[in-house]
Amino acid sequence: MASALLESLLDEDALRAAEAGVPAAAAAARHASAHAVLRDGLPRARDEAWKYTSLRALEQRRYANGDVDVATRAVDAGAFKLPGIDGARLVFVNGAFRADLSTLPVLDGLVTSFADDGAASLPLARDRDADSAESRAEAFVRLNVALAGPGLVLRVAAGVHIDEPVHLVFAGAAAEADVAWQLHALIEIGAGASLRLIEHHVAASANAHLGNLVAHYALAAGARLDLVQIQDAAAATTLIRRNGFRIDSDAMLSMHTIEAGAQTMRHDLCVDLAGRGARFVSRGVFALRGRQHADTHLVVTHAARDTASDIAWRGVADQRARGVFHGAITVAQGADGADAQLSNKNLLLSPQAEIDTQPALEIYADEVKAAHGATVGQLDERALFYLRSRGIPLDIARRVLVGAFCNAMFADLAPTPLRAHLEALLATRLPQAGAAA
Amino acid sequence: MLKIENLHVRVAGKEILKGISLEVRAGEMHAIMGPNGAGKSTLGNVLAGREGYEVTQGTVEYNGSNLLELEPEERAAEGVFLAFQYPVEIPGVNNTYFLRTALNAQRKRRGEAELDSMQFLKRVREKLAVLQLKDELLHRGVNEGFSGGEKKRNEIFQMALLEPNLAILDETDSGLDIDALKMVADGVNAMRAPQRAFLVITHYQRLLDYIVPDFVHVLADGRIVESGDKTLAHKLEEHGYAWIAERKLAGAA
Numbered sequence: 001m002a003s004a005l006l007e008s009l010l011d012e013d014a015l016r017a018a019e020a021g022v023p024a025a026a027a028a029a030r031h032a033s034a035h036a037v038l039r040d041g042l043p044r045a046r047d048e049a050w051k052y053t054s055l056r057a058l059e060q061r062r063y064a065n066g067d068v069d070v071a072t073r074a075v076d077a078g079a080f081k082l083p084g085i086d087g088a089r090l091v092f093v094n095g096a097f098r099a100d101l102s103t104l105p106v107l108d109g110l111v112t113s114f115a116d117d118g119a120a121s122l123p124l125a126r127d128r129d130a131d132s133a134e135s136r137a138e139a140f141v142r143l144n145v146a147l148a149g150p151g152l153v154l155r156v157a158a159g160v161h162i163d164e165p166v167h168l169v170f171a172g173a174a175a176e177a178d179v180a181w182q183l184h185a186l187i188e189i190g191a192g193a194s195l196r197l198i199e200h201h202v203a204a205s206a207n208a209h210l211g212n213l214v215a216h217y218a219l220a221a222g223a224r225l226d227l228v229q230i231q232d233a234a235a236a237t238t239l240i241r242r243n244g245f246r247i248d249s250d251a252m253l254s255m256h257t258i259e260a261g262a263q264t265m266r267h268d269l270c271v272d273l274a275g276r277g278a279r280f281v282s283r284g285v286f287a288l289r290g291r292q293h294a295d296t297h298l299v300v301t302h303a304a305r306d307t308a309s310d311i312a313w314r315g316v317a318d319q320r321a322r323g324v325f326h327g328a329i330t331v332a333q334g335a336d337g338a339d340a341q342l343s344n345k346n347l348l349l350s351p352q353a354e355i356d357t358q359p360a361l362e363i364y365a366d367e368v369k370a371a372h373g374a375t376v377g378q379l380d381e382r383a384l385f386y387l388r389s390r391g392i393p394l395d396i397a398r399r400v401l402v403g404a405f406c407n408a409m410f411a412d413l414a415p416t417p418l419r420a421h422l423e424a425l426l427a428t429r430l431p432q433a434g435a436a437a
Numbered sequence: 438m439l440k441i442e443n444l445h446v447r448v449a450g451k452e453i454l455k456g457i458s459l460e461v462r463a464g465e466m467h468a469i470m471g472p473n474g475a476g477k478s479t480l481g482n483v484l485a486g487r488e489g490y491e492v493t494q495g496t497v498e499y500n501g502s503n504l505l506e507l508e509p510e511e512r513a514a515e516g517v518f519l520a521f522q523y524p525v526e527i528p529g530v531n532n533t534y535f536l537r538t539a540l541n542a543q544r545k546r547r548g549e550a551e552l553d554s555m556q557f558l559k560r561v562r563e564k565l566a567v568l569q570l571k572d573e574l575l576h577r578g579v580n581e582g583f584s585g586g587e588k589k590r591n592e593i594f595q596m597a598l599l600e601p602n603l604a605i606l607d608e609t610d611s612g613l614d615i616d617a618l619k620m621v622a623d624g625v626n627a628m629r630a631p632q633r634a635f636l637v638i639t640h641y642q643r644l645l646d647y648i649v650p651d652f653v654h655v656l657a658d659g660r661i662v663e664s665g666d667k668t669l670a671h672k673l674e675e676h677g678y679a680w681i682a683e684r685k686l687a688g689a690a
Contacts, residue, residue, distance in 0.1 A: 380525075381488065382525045383525050385509060385525075386524070386527065388510045388513070389487075389509050390513055391510050391514050391539045391540070392538055394508070396542065400538070401530070403529075404528065408528065
């Protein structure tokens with residue numbers, strides 16, 4: 001029997017509406033996806049990849065399927081403006097594009113369009129055996145395929161360099177009912193081209209929506225993507241994201257990620273180092289408090305020779321928050337010369353907080369350089385005493401140390417206003433002055 | 438200024454200080470010498486307020502009030518400074534930011550106006566010159582990648598900047614070559630003043646050739662077993678700590 005969540009989203013009217021007016025192949029894909037997710041349901045706690053993130057509470061909730069009045073939602077630009085970022089901006093409110101808030105890029109070699117065939121064209125929607133963990137793991141992609149409105153397509157032509165960052169904003173705004181929105185994006189960067197992109201989740205007003213974003217990135221040979229992800233969604237939201245990356249030969253993906261908002265957050269990053277010399281660098285921080293739950297799930301595959309991955313994430317959990325970091329790297333047979341580095345360090349700031357970290361390395365090639373490590377600890381008492389012995393009060397000393405711990409992940413970003421913004425955002429999520437030790 | 442009476446301190450269930458009494462008046466330079474494991478560093482740490490040191494007996498009065506009741510940051514604001522034997526590296530916390538935060542937190546607690554960055558930098562430059570520390574160290578993380586000597590000089594630099602009333606130097610001389618030792622001594626001597634007292638903890642007499650103490654105390658097995666003037670340090674250098682143990686035995690007999 002389908003859960004309340006799926007019943008509320010996948011009723012017959014919704015399915016009919018989703019299949020109407022799209023090409024036959026897309027309609028068929030939507031139909032098949034809806035059918036599959038109704039059949040297999042959401043991931044369960046016993047499914048390994050979802051072991052630490054229970055969806056039982058989510059399954060019991062009912063949502064409105066998209067926001068029909070999205071055009072009328074008041075959104076203050078102050079909610080999403082970033083210092084020093086004044087170029088192209090695409091704003092989505094409750095999952096729907098808002099042209100009135102956006103500044104479309106007018107740049108040679110950058111094409112922005114909206115595909116109305118749902119997410120059917122995404123390489124991420126896969127057929128799986130019915131009623132398996134793998135099949136359930138596809139649930140949110142299937143929901144996306146079944147229901148998503150027009151998807152975003154960004155294409156950078158071969159050899160074109162887009163130096164001014166393109167700012168993608170995903171804003172949640174209060175509606176009459178809690179909304180579930182589905183959105184997909186396809187970003188293609190041509191051979192030798194480069195793009196700077198910011199994926200920015202914000203709250204336009206307090207809300208308890210469910211967001212489901214599926215993005216697929218394709219980096220052609222020699223392409224470069226600099227991606228900054230800032231997740232500062234409203235405190236009561238549930239946010240599910242899957243980012244898939246295919247990186248061809250000598251292409252490079254550099255990412256910086258902050259997970260600071262949302263009540264429940266699951267972020268899947270699937271990186272396929274598909275071509276020889278493909279490189280992936282990821283720096284990330286999650287900073288959680290209250291009863292926040294954030295689950296970052298990184299799966300990297302070295303499929304070709306001389307590929308490199310360099311992943312360093314840090315996590316901080318205060319009060320009753322829970323952080324999960326799963327970093328799995330597979331070096332496939334024949335991917336000799338691969339270099340895989342993974343580090344995840346975490347701080348627990350309260351006895352009730354919890355962080356689960358699982359680095360996993362599987363190597364099937366012969367000549368590989370690989371290292372991985374994960375730690376969960378507390379603030380260094382020696383450092384704390386050192387600061388206090390110089391007159392710095394305990395609460396400030398704690399904030400200084402936690403801030404330094406997190407900010408180290410952005411040390412390789414140029415000291416721009418954007419970097420200062422990231423550090424300031426983190427500072428607001430660290431233990432506040434006067435909070436209990 | 439500082440009055441320690443019958444101080445007993447336990448660390449991890451083991452009694453380390455076994456009844457220390459010591460009085461330090463403003464303007465005085467006291468040296469605490471003793472063999473390894475005598476409890477010298479414990480004394481410094483307990484005065485600065487480090488956690489994990491349990492005072493089981495005795496009192497410590499500082500300017501007439503109970504020092505042991507104060508948090509470490511309160512002691513700092515009251516003018517107590519500990520130069521660490523092992524200064525802590527804190528990557529990612531900029532040295533300048535750290536020093537300014539510390540100085541202004543102390544000033545705020547004392548009800549003094551905070552220094553703006555111009556005033557602060559002026560003060561920093563004056564003090565840096567004395568210790569021949571490079572400007573560049575200010576831009577690094579606290580003690581991050583400093584050599585052993587740089588760390589120790591940085592401690593004295595911090596002392597110069599914070600201008601404490603009671604400075605406790607915990608084996609600041611250990612691991613220093615002779616040039617660095619002289620710089621540290623110059624830094625300390627430049628700060629000697631009628632209103633300021635020093636407690637210099639050291640294993641070797643060498644430092645005391647450059648920082649001449651008014652009093653020398655020998656700490657052994659958690660007690661002060663001998664006190665005297667600067668000549669005591671020379672006697673120790675000549676005869677070694679075993680000489681004290683023998684005298685103790687002779688005294689007991």
